[in-house]
Amino acid sequence: MKVLVSTFGPGDAGKVLQAMAALPYNRLILVAERPAEECDGLERIARLEDMIGRTVGFERIVGTKFMQVVDEVCEILDRCSRNAGTGVRNDLLLNISGGSKILGDAALFAAFRLGVTAYHCDRRITRLPVIHGATAVDRFTKLQSKLLSAIGDGATLPEVVDRMQPAGKQAAERVIRELRKQGLLASELEPGRVRLVLTSQGAEAARAIRAAGQRTPS
Amino acid sequence: MFGTLGYRPKSLIPTIRSTPNVEKLVFYCGADPSDPDAPTKVSEAKKAVLEFCHSMGINAVAVELPDPFDFKSIAMTIRKDIRKHKRDGKEIAVFNIAGGTKPTSSAALLVCILEGIPTVYIHDVTDEEIHLPLLRMEYNQVLSPEEREILRFLLRNRNTEMTEVELASNVGKHKATINHHLKNLIAKGAVRLEKHPKDARKKVVKVLDSTELLLGEDT
Numbered sequence: 001m002k003v004l005v006s007t008f009g010p011g012d013a014g015k016v017l018q019a020m021a022a023l024p025y026n027r028l029i030l031v032a033e034r035p036a037e038e039c040d041g042l043e044r045i046a047r048l049e050d051m052i053g054r055t056v057g058f059e060r061i062v063g064t065k066f067m068q069v070v071d072e073v074c075e076i077l078d079r080c081s082r083n084a085g086t087g088v089r090n091d092l093l094l095n096i097s098g099g100s101k102i103l104g105d106a107a108l109f110a111a112f113r114l115g116v117t118a119y120h121c122d123r124r125i126t127r128l129p130v131i132h133g134a135t136a137v138d139r140f141t142k143l144q145s146k147l148l149s150a151i152g153d154g155a156t157l158p159e160v161v162d163r164m165q166p167a168g169k170q171a172a173e174r175v176i177r178e179l180r181k182q183g184l185l186a187s188e189l190e191p192g193r194v195r196l197v198l199t200s201q202g203a204e205a206a207r208a209i210r211a212a213g214q215r216t217p218s
Numbered sequence: 219m220f221g222t223l224g225y226r227p228k229s230l231i232p233t234i235r236s237t238p239n240v241e242k243l244v245f246y247c248g249a250d251p252s253d254p255d256a257p258t259k260v261s262e263a264k265k266a267v268l269e270f271c272h273s274m275g276i277n278a279v280a281v282e283l284p285d286p287f288d289f290k291s292i293a294m295t296i297r298k299d300i301r302k303h304k305r306d307g308k309e310i311a312v313f314n315i316a317g318g319t320k321p322t323s324s325a326a327l328l329v330c331i332l333e334g335i336p337t338v339y340i341h342d343v344t345d346e347e348i349h350l351p352l353l354r355m356e357y358n359q360v361l362s363p364e365e366r367e368i369l370r371f372l373l374r375n376r377n378t379e380m381t382e383v384e385l386a387s388n389v390g391k392h393k394a395t396i397n398h399h400l401k402n403l404i405a406k407g408a409v410r411l412e413k414h415p416k417d418a419r420k421k422v423v424k425v426l427d428s429t430e431l432l433l434g435e436d437t
Contacts, residue, residue, distance in 0.1 A: 130407075
């Protein structure tokens with residue numbers, strides 16, 4: 001089944017209608033920051049969908065900070081990527097033109113994080129250059145991904161080496177050097193020890209790795 | 219430093235202040251043609267930013283966007299400028315994507331992701347600066363050199379109807395090799411096969427518009 005997920009807000013019915021006309025889909029899910037009753041235009045879209053016997057899904061974003069919104073959009077996309085009853089995978093299409101600036105940008109960010117096909121449907125329809133199925137995870141080797149996941153909230157070198165087994169100490173140290181060079185790992189000095197921590201970029205990479213781990217390949 | 223600007227200089231100026239040693243600011247602005255007050259408001263905001271930069275000794279360049287709702291054209295313009303600065307060996311400290319129309323902001327974010335530029339947002343209400351985690355997607359990490367070569371060739375010849383066999387002959391590769399690469403490119407959503415306009419038995423290879431955004435000027 002093809003699922004069209006579109007960001008949405010008051011006055012955005014035209015943008016969603018553009019997406020509905022241009023993109024193939026079987027189910028429409030709107031993602032909005034405002035409650036359904038405050039989104040004018042929703043009724044019109046629901047009426048159009050009803051004519052062909054479909055209902056419109058509505059998901060509300062509650063977070064206000066950029067990365068909270070990104071995480072919520074990712075959760076919604078992850079939920080929509082599987083049929084709740086059968087577990088069969090759905091094809092996802094994402095339109096980022098509706099809603100507030102922060103919601104649209106967060107959806108764009110989420111599309112790249114998860115490798116979801118995305119469009120900007122407004123006066124023109126623009127397909128975004130998200131490579132289908134390619135995510136930030138593709139940047140890393142298996143060992144690098146494992147180490148980024150193993151660091152968690154921070155860990156000392158012996159702890160990291162322990163968590164990286166069966167890879168040896170030398171391999172773990174090499175990966176630490178590689179990730180440091182990429183600006184994904186930093187060190188924090190504590191009394192009597194040094195802790196390895198993720199930088200903000202490293203934390204985003206770890207989130208992307210987690211997200212990719214939750215999604216089975218399509 | 220790069221930025222986008224709408225009606226509020228406050229969406230851009232905090233980043234100029236918080237970024238050390240800014241030598242040059244390039245910002246993108248454009249007026250919504252449907253709002254009669256927009257040209258005045260954008261012009262006032264631009265003037266305020268230019269004045270601020272002048273008093274700080276920062277070279278500021280305002281780039282007028284002919285259509286601040288044309289997502290693709292804005293993304294191509296910004297990417298071209300970013301690449302030019304990179305080629306000239308200039309370090310890009312940060313891109314503030316808070317101002318301007320929604321398509322302008324989203325196009326700027328897209329370029330930041332493709333080019334790996336640190337990105338910052340200014341919260342509408344609190345004026346707080348939010349640094350976004352760097353999420354870099356480089357096409358050379360997801361496309362093989364052969365796939366890139368095929369895409370570049372298709373983009374350069376996008377107005378020519380070309381079958382798989384013709385493509386193979388033009389790029390000097392065996393048909394089976396091209397078939398293998400095309401299968402991968404179709405799966406990645408970079409190209410598609412369409413019916414030949416004159417011969418229903420044949421299919422032509424079409425490169426998607428988004429591929430131009432992905433490869434940028436490299437074509």
